[in-house]
Amino acid sequence: MKDTLKTVSIIGAGIAGLASSIRLTLLGYEVSVYEANDYPGGKLFDWTQEGYRFDMGPTVFTMPSYLKELFDLAGKDMNDYIEIIQPEIPFHYFFEDGLVLQFHSDLEKLIFEIASKTNDQPEAVRAYLNKAETKFELTKNVFLHNSLNILSNYLTKDALRGMIRIGEVEVFTSMDKSNRSAFTDKRTVDLFNSFASYLGSNPYKAPGVLNVISHFQINGGVYFPVGGMQSILNATYKLACELGVKFHFGQKVDRILVEKKKVCGISIGGVTFPSDLVVSNMDVYFAYKHLMPDQKEPKKVLDHPKSHSVLVFHWGMKKSFPQLALHNMFLSADMSDEYGTIYKNADIGDHFTYYINVSKKINDSDAPAGCENWYVLVNAPNLQGQDWDAMQLKVRKKLLQKMEKALGEDVEQYIQFERIRDPRDHAQQTNIAFGAIYGNSFDQTFSVFHRHPNFSKRIHGLYFCGGTVHPGSGVPLTLLSAKIVSDLIVKKYSQKVGSNGK
Numbered sequence: 001m002k003d004t005l006k007t008v009s010i011i012g013a014g015i016a017g018l019a020s021s022i023r024l025t026l027l028g029y030e031v032s033v034y035e036a037n038d039y040p041g042g043k044l045f046d047w048t049q050e051g052y053r054f055d056m057g058p059t060v061f062t063m064p065s066y067l068k069e070l071f072d073l074a075g076k077d078m079n080d081y082i083e084i085i086q087p088e089i090p091f092h093y094f095f096e097d098g099l100v101l102q103f104h105s106d107l108e109k110l111i112f113e114i115a116s117k118t119n120d121q122p123e124a125v126r127a128y129l130n131k132a133e134t135k136f137e138l139t140k141n142v143f144l145h146n147s148l149n150i151l152s153n154y155l156t157k158d159a160l161r162g163m164i165r166i167g168e169v170e171v172f173t174s175m176d177k178s179n180r181s182a183f184t185d186k187r188t189v190d191l192f193n194s195f196a197s198y199l200g201s202n203p204y205k206a207p208g209v210l211n212v213i214s215h216f217q218i219n220g221g222v223y224f225p226v227g228g229m230q231s232i233l234n235a236t237y238k239l240a241c242e243l244g245v246k247f248h249f250g251q252k253v254d255r256i257l258v259e260k261k262k263v264c265g266i267s268i269g270g271v272t273f274p275s276d277l278v279v280s281n282m283d284v285y286f287a288y289k290h291l292m293p294d295q296k297e298p299k300k301v302l303d304h305p306k307s308h309s310v311l312v313f314h315w316g317m318k319k320s321f322p323q324l325a326l327h328n329m330f331l332s333a334d335m336s337d338e339y340g341t342i343y344k345n346a347d348i349g350d351h352f353t354y355y356i357n358v359s360k361k362i363n364d365s366d367a368p369a370g371c372e373n374w375y376v377l378v379n380a381p382n383l384q385g386q387d388w389d390a391m392q393l394k395v396r397k398k399l400l401q402k403m404e405k406a407l408g409e410d411v412e413q414y415i416q417f418e419r420i421r422d423p424r425d426h427a428q429q430t431n432i433a434f435g436a437i438y439g440n441s442f443d444q445t446f447s448v449f450h451r452h453p454n455f456s457k458r459i460h461g462l463y464f465c466g467g468t469v470h471p472g473s474g475v476p477l478t479l480l481s482a483k484i485v486s487d488l489i490v491k492k493y494s495q496k497v498g499s500n501g502k
């Protein structure tokens with residue numbers, strides 16, 4: 001069996017599918033990627049209208065080292081494919097009482113900014129960020145860089161160190177409780193609680209270990225791919241094509257074929273495409289429900305509560321707003337009510353946090369002179385039969401009122417055109433269950449164990465990557481999922497199938 005496997009089918013050309021295709025091609029496999037849409041990138045895509053360009057999915061780019069690893073592995077210089085810069089002040093945080101914090105990339109400047117404008121001391125902020133880094137160091141090898149479902153991964157020196165220091169990781173307290181014990185000013189607490197939304201989680205329920213997310217953004221830094229997020233996709237896709245990955249667009253896979261508990265390929269419209277291994281980059285819920293209806297489902301994983309979703313307004317604005325940075329977070333004054341309404345009532349209430357991305361601030365060609373491309377995102381419940389047309393209208397009205405208060409003028413008059421995307425659109429665009437763009441929620445103490453592993457425990461040769469499986473959603477974690485898949489395949493099947501390529 002070993003060394004004779006040659007072919008891999010990947011279902012989905014999301015960023016994790018592309019990263020997996022690169023890694024597996026470099027291991028010597030012949031890789032074919034089947035994508036339902038007629039373009040690569042999945043949630044990562046852009047849209048151009050009347051001289052404005054909008055990123056439509058991810059906008060905050062952290063941990064570029066995970067991307068660089070793909071180019072390093074291929075012996076290429078990432079800078080030949082993509083230009084990545086680090087803005088000096090990537091974020092502005094706005095509070096309803098009028099406070100505005102400028103998030104400097106320089107840590108000492110940032111600590112000074114928070115400490116001089118809130119009631120928290122610089123030592124408290126510094127200690128918090130150090131603690132977030134420690135959490136990352138203690139958990140990365142168990143929770144992020146490896147499969148959680150391989151016993152030997154718990155027996156390494158790093159894993160044991162993490163277990164001995166489990167108190168510091170804060171698994172048994174919530175993000176909010178942990179943040180309240182670190183800071184005295186409610187606004188600082190809210191600021192750090194807001195990072196929960198990066199994983200579609202509720203800071204009042206999600207375990208304190210998830211405060212590690214602020215480590216990604218603050219200690220690790222926020223970067224910008226020149227040209228917009230689409231440049232990440234273009235660079236990765238270009239590399240995959242150069243390496244010989246075969247892409248098949250407009251091909252919706254309808255079955256993962258299994259014989260005697262082993263995958264043997266996929267099928268599309270009744271036509272069989274045999275392969276030795278299959279990597280699914282699609283939503284894991286639908287992979288079981290639609291592509292393997294005859295196989296036993298991992299019920300605990302599929303039935304686990306799902307993350308929340310987002311409602312996004314794309315507005316072409318006929319004006320420039322100097323108050324805004326590349327990323328702007330407007331925190332609600334009552335986050336507890338905000339999350340309570342999302343999770344208990346499956347609704348968006350009067351209190352909500354919103355985020356405005358303006359890539360024009362860096363990428364000048366993204367909007368005409370004197371204009372701006374606004375990407376306005378509001379946390380929203382996942383699909384539970386709501387009237388989304390009514391929800392759009394309700395939130396838009398409230399949003400405009402909030403913006404008028406925060407920015408000092410009626411912004412509606414500057415909207416040249418708009419496109420609104422609610423969870424129904426996210427669900428339809430990349431075929432995701434309940435429009436839950438981050439997959440299973442992380443809101444329970446042991447939620448990490450309720451994400452699907454990167455391999456099938458029952459079907460040999462079947463692997464999973466992407467934002468709905470381990471270790472989580474977001475561009476950095478999905479890139480890590482591809483790494484874990486390729487590491488698992490190397491471990492199980494061989495060191496290398498052939499010499500770089502075939």
Ligand SMILES: Cc1cc2nc3c(=O)[nH]c(=O)nc-3n(C[C@H](O)[C@H](O)[C@H](O)COP(=O)(O)OP(=O)(O)OC[C@H]3O[C@@H](n4cnc5c(N)ncnc54)[C@H](O)[C@@H]3O)c2cc1C
Nearest residue numbers: 012014015016036042043058059060253282466467474475
């Ligand atoms: C609005 C929004 C904002 C976000 N903001 C951020 C952010 O700021 N920073 C960040 O890091 N992350 C962000 N994310 C999350 C991030 O975009 C995702 O976690 C990541 O892009 C997911 O990549 P993926 O490879 O897992 O899957 P996807 O991008 O979902 O790709 C899966 C692919 O599989 C295809 N597919 C599905 N079913 C089939 C089938 N049967 N046959 C063939 N193909 C199929 C789909 O068409 C899709 O192309 C955001 C997401 C959204 C939607």
